[in-house]
Amino acid sequence: MDIEQFRKAGYAAIDSICDYYSNISNVPVKAQVQPGYLIDQLPKEAPENGQEFDEISKDFGKLILPGITHWQSPSFFAYFPSNSTFECMLADLYSASVANPGFNWICSPACTELEQVVVEWAARMLGLSENFWGSSGIGGGVIMGSASDSAFTAAIAAREKALRQLSIQNGVKPAENGQVEIPDSIRQEYGQKLVVYGSTQTHSIGAKSALMLGLPFRAIPVSAEDQYSLRGESVKEAIEKDKQDGLVPFLVYATIGTTSTGAIDRIGEIGEVLKEYPTVFLHVDAAWAGVANALPKYRESLRLQEVNEYADSFCTNFHKWGLTTFDCSIFCVKNRQDLxxxxxxxxxxLRSKEADAGTVIDYRNWQPALGRRFRSIKLWFVLRSYGIQGFQKHLERGIEHCDELAKVVESSKNFEIVTxxxxxxxxxRLKPSSTTAVQVDDDELNIINQRLYTNLDLRYDVFLSQTVLHSKESNKFVLRLAMGGVNTTFKDVEKTWKIIEEEGEKVLDDWEKQKKELEIES
Amino acid sequence: MDIEQFRKAGYAAIDSICDYYSNISNVPVKAQVQPGYLIDQLPKEAPENGQEFDEISKDFGKLILPGITHWQSPSFFAYFPSNSTFECMLADLYSASVANPGFNWICSPACTELEQVVVEWAARMLGLSENFWGSSGIGGGVIMGSASDSAFTAAIAAREKALRQLSIQNGVKPAENGQVEIPDSIRQEYGQKLVVYGSTQTHSIGAKSALMLGLPFRAIPVSAEDQYSLRGESVKEAIEKDKQDGLVPFLVYATIGTTSTGAIDRIGEIGEVLKEYPTVFLHVDAAWAGVANALPKYRESLRLQEVNEYADSFCTNFHKWGLTTFDCSIFCVKNRQDLxxxxxxxxxxLRSKEADAGTVIDYRNWQPALGRRFRSIKLWFVLRSYGIQGFQKHLERGIEHCDELAKVVESSKNFEIVTxxxxxxxxxRLKPSSTTAVQVDDDELNIINQRLYTNLDLRYDVFLSQTVLHSKESNKFVLRLAMGGVNTTFKDVEKTWKIIEEEGEKVLDDWEKQKKELEIES
Structure with a gap:
C-alpha cells in the first residue's frame, strides 16, 4: 500500500468507524454468533497473492463486526466498562504510525518522556501522594498492559525485596551502591516459603500471580457484614498461622473496588498490621475504582489517604472506566528501585550512553517484557481533550446512573440490592418481597438467580455479569450491573432493567408453576 | 469529540501520517533531543478544562515527532527492524474502534477466532508442523505482546510441567481427567532446585525470565569457531553438572537467530541430549529470524525440521522483520494444556456458557495477563494485503541488501566481517588489513571499535548497534547492522556504510596520531 492508497483507505476507515458509532445504539450489545462462526468462514491458509485493501476492509464489516461484542454500546453492563474514545482511536493510529518497541529511552525519547509526564498527571489528578510521582526521583509510575501485569510485576518486586531483607537479616552486607545481592542459599532456604495474601474477593489476578510464581495464595475470608471488605485482623490471623508453620509472608493484595461487589478493603487496618511484618509488600489493586479518586468527594470512601500512607504500589486501569482505550493500566510505586x-x-x-549516564529512564527495567507500545499518547489525548473536569463529569454520570437504578431496584417488588x-x-438479585404471592426460601434464591442469569445470557440485547459472593456467612449467587459506559444514558440503563424485570417475572412464574406441579404430584 | 469532529480529526491524522512518510527519508533517523526535552516542555498537571483537538494534534507534530527515533526510516539499522506498515496502522485503528479486553471468547468472538485463524496461517506459512497448529486440537498458537512474554510464558508452563512430572515420579496419581495436582511438598522440595539454560548469546529475556521466576540461568559458553551456536554437548555438560549438585533442569532456551550475530543454535543436537532429561522443556526463540522460514530455501539453515521435531514451543515476532506493527509475537506450543x-x-x-461447554478458547488461559488487545487484525491485514509472495519478497530484499553489503565490507581495506x-x-568491525599503514594489535581492536561506535552514536543520521561477542576464545566488541526495513533500499544501506567508513577512517587516523605522539614522548 503506498501513501496515496493509505490516504484513501484511511479516510474510508474513519468513515466506517463513524458509521459504526452512528449505529451502535441500534444493534444488540452481544455478538450474535455461535462458536466457530469465523473459523468456518475463513480459508485455512494465507493467500498466495496480495489482495486489494478495499476487499480486505470490506471483510472487516462483513466478517469481523458480526462477531464483535459491543463494549461501547450504551447497553453494555457486563464485567466492568472498557471505555474507548475517539481521541484514543486516533492516538492508537498516531502511535502505530511511529511504531517502535520502546524498550530504551533512545528507541524514541518522546515515548518514555510522555509516559513519565502523563502518568504523573494521572497520579496528581487522582490525589496520589508525591511519593508515587516520578518527579520525586524515588517513586514513579509506568503504563502497563493490564492490572494483571501490574499485580504480577508488584509480586516479583515484592519477592525480591523480601529476599533482600532476608539476606541482610542473614548477614549479607550491601554493596557500596546499596545493592544487595541475594545469595543462592537464601533463595534455597526461603524461595519456596513465601506466601501471597488477598481475600476471597480479590480478583483472580491475585491467585494467578501467585500461581505464576509457584507460591501459595491465601484467599482470606471476608464477611457480608463488612460489605466483603478485607479486615486487618483477618490478615493478621492468616499471616500468624503461616508464620507458625515456618512460612514467610511477602505480599498482600488489597483491593479498592473488588470485581464482584466493588468492596473497599480496609487499607488502614491492613497497613497497621503489616508494620509488624517488614518482609510484606502491600500492593493496592484499584483497577476499576481507582480512577474515581479524580472526584475528591469519593476519596475518603476509597481510602485514598490510607493508600498514600501504607501502599508500596498502586494500580488503576484508565482503560476501564477512565475513557482510555484498552490498554492503559497505571502502575505507581513508592520506590522505583523495587522494580x-x-x-x-x-x-x-541494550546499553546506551544516556542510560549509562543515568539521565534517562529505560522503562524495560520497570516491567517484565523488553518491548512496549507507545501507550501514553492515549492518556495524553484523553486528559487534554476532556480536561480534569470533563473526566470528572464522565465519572459522575456513571455514579448517578447507579444511584438512580438503586432507587428503582429498591422500590421493585421482586429484587433486592445485595451490597x-x-x-x-x-x-x-431476584428476591420476591414478603408481600408477593411467590415465596422463595433463602436456600432457593441461588437457584432462581442462576436461572435468571441463564435466561438473560441467552439474549443478545442485554449483557451483564454473574458472580458468587463467598463470605463467612454464605455463598450468594448474584447479578452485577456495571455502569460507566461512555455512550450510556439512564434511558439505556432503564431499558436493560426492564428486560431484567421481565425475565425475573418469568423465572418466578415458572418457579411457582413448578412448585404447584410438585405439590400436585406429591 | 463527537462523530463529525472525529471524522475531521481522523482525516487530518491520516493526512499528517501521509506527510510523515513522504518526508521520512529526509530527516535524521535518530531523535535529535536531549534527556528531559519533553518533560521540560509539558505542564506538570493535566489541564482543568478540555482543549480543542486541533491544538492537541498539532502538538503531536510539534512536541512528539522531534522526540521520535524513526524506526521506519530507510536508514534505521540498529537492534532489529520493527517494521510498521500502513495496513497495520489501519488495523490498529479498527481494533481501537471495537476495543475490548478480549479475555474470553464472548468478549468478542471475532477477536479470539481471528487470532486462531491467522496464527495458524502464520504457522503454516513458516512451515511449522501440524503439531503446532490450533486445528490439531492439541497444539496451537497465540499472539503475545513480545518475545519476552512468549519466553516467560514458556518458562511458567515448563516449570509446572516439570513439577507435575516430579509429582508423578513421587507417587501422585493423576485425576480422572488426567490432571495432576502438584502437592505442596513437591513444590517445597523441588521448587527452588529448578534451573534454566541458554547460551551466553541467548537474549537477555532468557536471564530475565529466570530472574522473574527466582531461578538460576546458566549462560552456557559458545565458541566463535561454531559461529556462536549452542551445541548439544555443552548443554549436556551444564545439565550434568547441575544434576550432580542435586538440581533439576527444566527449561532450555534455544535461539534461531541470536540478537548479537544471528547465530542458529544446534536444535537437533540439543533435542537429542534432552531426550535423556524428560523434565526439560525446549523453547525455541526465533524472535527475529523465525519469519524467514517463510522462504523455504532458508529452512534448512534455520533448522526448521529440528524445531518441528524437538521444540515444545516456538516464538517468532512478526513485529520485527514481519511487516506487522509492534506488537505481534507469535507463540506456538505443541500441547496447549502446557499453558x-x-x-x-x-x-x-469469568465463567461463560461457551467455555463451560468446552466449545471455545478463552485466550486468557494461554497467557499471564487477563486482558488482551485485538492484535490478530494486524497480521490478517498484512498477510492478505501482501500475500505470501509479497511477504517473501520483503524478506528477500533484506537478505539481498545484506549480501550486497557483505561484498562491500569484504573488499574494504579497514573492516572485517566478524561472523x-x-x-x-x-x-x-574495524580492522585494518595488513597492507594498510595503520597497524592495530588484536587486543587493541576492541578499543578502536568502541571509539568508532561512540562516534557513530553521537551522530543522528546513522543508527546501528554495538555488541560484545563472548565466546570460549575471546570477547570481541563489534558492530551490527540489521537490514530488513520496509522502506530501505540498497542506496540507503550504502549511505550509512559510507558514514561508517568515514568515521572508521577518522578513528584510525586518530589512533595513528596518538601512537606517534606516544612514540615521540617516550
Whole structure:
C-alpha cells in the first residue's frame, strides 16, 4: 500500500468507524454468533497473492463486526466498562504510525518522556501522594498492559525485596551502591516459603500471580457484614498461622473496588498490621475504582489517604472506566528501585550512553517484557481533550446512573440490592418481597438467580455479569450491573432493567408453576 | 469529540501520517533531543478544562515527532527492524474502534477466532508442523505482546510441567481427567532446585525470565569457531553438572537467530541430549529470524525440521522483520494444556456458557495477563494485503541488501566481517588489513571499535548497534547492522556504510596520531 492508497483507505476507515458509532445504539450489545462462526468462514491458509485493501476492509464489516461484542454500546453492563474514545482511536493510529518497541529511552525519547509526564498527571489528578510521582526521583509510575501485569510485576518486586531483607537479616552486607545481592542459599532456604495474601474477593489476578510464581495464595475470608471488605485482623490471623508453620509472608493484595461487589478493603487496618511484618509488600489493586479518586468527594470512601500512607504500589486501569482505550493500566510505586532491582538485565546490545549516564529512564527495567507500545499518547489525548473536569463529569454520570437504578431496584417488588452500591456498580438479585404471592426460601434464591442469569445470557440485547459472593456467612449467587459506559444514558440503563424485570417475572412464574406441579404430584 | 469532529480529526491524522512518510527519508533517523526535552516542555498537571483537538494534534507534530527515533526510516539499522506498515496502522485503528479486553471468547468472538485463524496461517506459512497448529486440537498458537512474554510464558508452563512430572515420579496419581495436582511438598522440595539454560548469546529475556521466576540461568559458553551456536554437548555438560549438585533442569532456551550475530543454535543436537532429561522443556526463540522460514530455501539453515521435531514451543515476532506493527509475537506450543494447566484461573465472574461447554478458547488461559488487545487484525491485514509472495519478497530484499553489503565490507581495506552474515544481519568491525599503514594489535581492536561506535552514536543520521561477542576464545566488541526495513533500499544501506567508513577512517587516523605522539614522548 503506498501513501496515496493509505490516504484513501484511511479516510474510508474513519468513515466506517463513524458509521459504526452512528449505529451502535441500534444493534444488540452481544455478538450474535455461535462458536466457530469465523473459523468456518475463513480459508485455512494465507493467500498466495496480495489482495486489494478495499476487499480486505470490506471483510472487516462483513466478517469481523458480526462477531464483535459491543463494549461501547450504551447497553453494555457486563464485567466492568472498557471505555474507548475517539481521541484514543486516533492516538492508537498516531502511535502505530511511529511504531517502535520502546524498550530504551533512545528507541524514541518522546515515548518514555510522555509516559513519565502523563502518568504523573494521572497520579496528581487522582490525589496520589508525591511519593508515587516520578518527579520525586524515588517513586514513579509506568503504563502497563493490564492490572494483571501490574499485580504480577508488584509480586516479583515484592519477592525480591523480601529476599533482600532476608539476606541482610542473614548477614549479607550491601554493596557500596546499596545493592544487595541475594545469595543462592537464601533463595534455597526461603524461595519456596513465601506466601501471597488477598481475600476471597480479590480478583483472580491475585491467585494467578501467585500461581505464576509457584507460591501459595491465601484467599482470606471476608464477611457480608463488612460489605466483603478485607479486615486487618483477618490478615493478621492468616499471616500468624503461616508464620507458625515456618512460612514467610511477602505480599498482600488489597483491593479498592473488588470485581464482584466493588468492596473497599480496609487499607488502614491492613497497613497497621503489616508494620509488624517488614518482609510484606502491600500492593493496592484499584483497577476499576481507582480512577474515581479524580472526584475528591469519593476519596475518603476509597481510602485514598490510607493508600498514600501504607501502599508500596498502586494500580488503576484508565482503560476501564477512565475513557482510555484498552490498554492503559497505571502502575505507581513508592520506590522505583523495587522494580529495577528485580527487573534490570542489561546486555551490551541494550546499553546506551544516556542510560549509562543515568539521565534517562529505560522503562524495560520497570516491567517484565523488553518491548512496549507507545501507550501514553492515549492518556495524553484523553486528559487534554476532556480536561480534569470533563473526566470528572464522565465519572459522575456513571455514579448517578447507579444511584438512580438503586432507587428503582429498591422500590421493585421482586429484587433486592445485595451490597451497598459502589460508585457505578450495582449488585442485586431476584428476591420476591414478603408481600408477593411467590415465596422463595433463602436456600432457593441461588437457584432462581442462576436461572435468571441463564435466561438473560441467552439474549443478545442485554449483557451483564454473574458472580458468587463467598463470605463467612454464605455463598450468594448474584447479578452485577456495571455502569460507566461512555455512550450510556439512564434511558439505556432503564431499558436493560426492564428486560431484567421481565425475565425475573418469568423465572418466578415458572418457579411457582413448578412448585404447584410438585405439590400436585406429591 | 463527537462523530463529525472525529471524522475531521481522523482525516487530518491520516493526512499528517501521509506527510510523515513522504518526508521520512529526509530527516535524521535518530531523535535529535536531549534527556528531559519533553518533560521540560509539558505542564506538570493535566489541564482543568478540555482543549480543542486541533491544538492537541498539532502538538503531536510539534512536541512528539522531534522526540521520535524513526524506526521506519530507510536508514534505521540498529537492534532489529520493527517494521510498521500502513495496513497495520489501519488495523490498529479498527481494533481501537471495537476495543475490548478480549479475555474470553464472548468478549468478542471475532477477536479470539481471528487470532486462531491467522496464527495458524502464520504457522503454516513458516512451515511449522501440524503439531503446532490450533486445528490439531492439541497444539496451537497465540499472539503475545513480545518475545519476552512468549519466553516467560514458556518458562511458567515448563516449570509446572516439570513439577507435575516430579509429582508423578513421587507417587501422585493423576485425576480422572488426567490432571495432576502438584502437592505442596513437591513444590517445597523441588521448587527452588529448578534451573534454566541458554547460551551466553541467548537474549537477555532468557536471564530475565529466570530472574522473574527466582531461578538460576546458566549462560552456557559458545565458541566463535561454531559461529556462536549452542551445541548439544555443552548443554549436556551444564545439565550434568547441575544434576550432580542435586538440581533439576527444566527449561532450555534455544535461539534461531541470536540478537548479537544471528547465530542458529544446534536444535537437533540439543533435542537429542534432552531426550535423556524428560523434565526439560525446549523453547525455541526465533524472535527475529523465525519469519524467514517463510522462504523455504532458508529452512534448512534455520533448522526448521529440528524445531518441528524437538521444540515444545516456538516464538517468532512478526513485529520485527514481519511487516506487522509492534506488537505481534507469535507463540506456538505443541500441547496447549502446557499453558492452560499452568495459567487457568476461573472465578465465577469469568465463567461463560461457551467455555463451560468446552466449545471455545478463552485466550486468557494461554497467557499471564487477563486482558488482551485485538492484535490478530494486524497480521490478517498484512498477510492478505501482501500475500505470501509479497511477504517473501520483503524478506528477500533484506537478505539481498545484506549480501550486497557483505561484498562491500569484504573488499574494504579497514573492516572485517566478524561472523558469517545471517540473513539480513551483518556483524563487522574495524580492522585494518595488513597492507594498510595503520597497524592495530588484536587486543587493541576492541578499543578502536568502541571509539568508532561512540562516534557513530553521537551522530543522528546513522543508527546501528554495538555488541560484545563472548565466546570460549575471546570477547570481541563489534558492530551490527540489521537490514530488513520496509522502506530501505540498497542506496540507503550504502549511505550509512559510507558514514561508517568515514568515521572508521577518522578513528584510525586518530589512533595513528596518538601512537606517534606516544612514540615521540617516550
Amino acid at each position: 529495577t532491582q528485580a527487573l534490570d538485565v542489561t546486555p551490551s546490545y 451497598k452500591p459502589s460508585l457505578s456498580l450495582l449488585v442485586f | 492452560t494447566q499452568a495459567l487457568d484461573v476461573t472465578p465465577s465472574y 558469517k552474515p545471517s540473513l539480513s544481519l551483518l556483524v563487522f
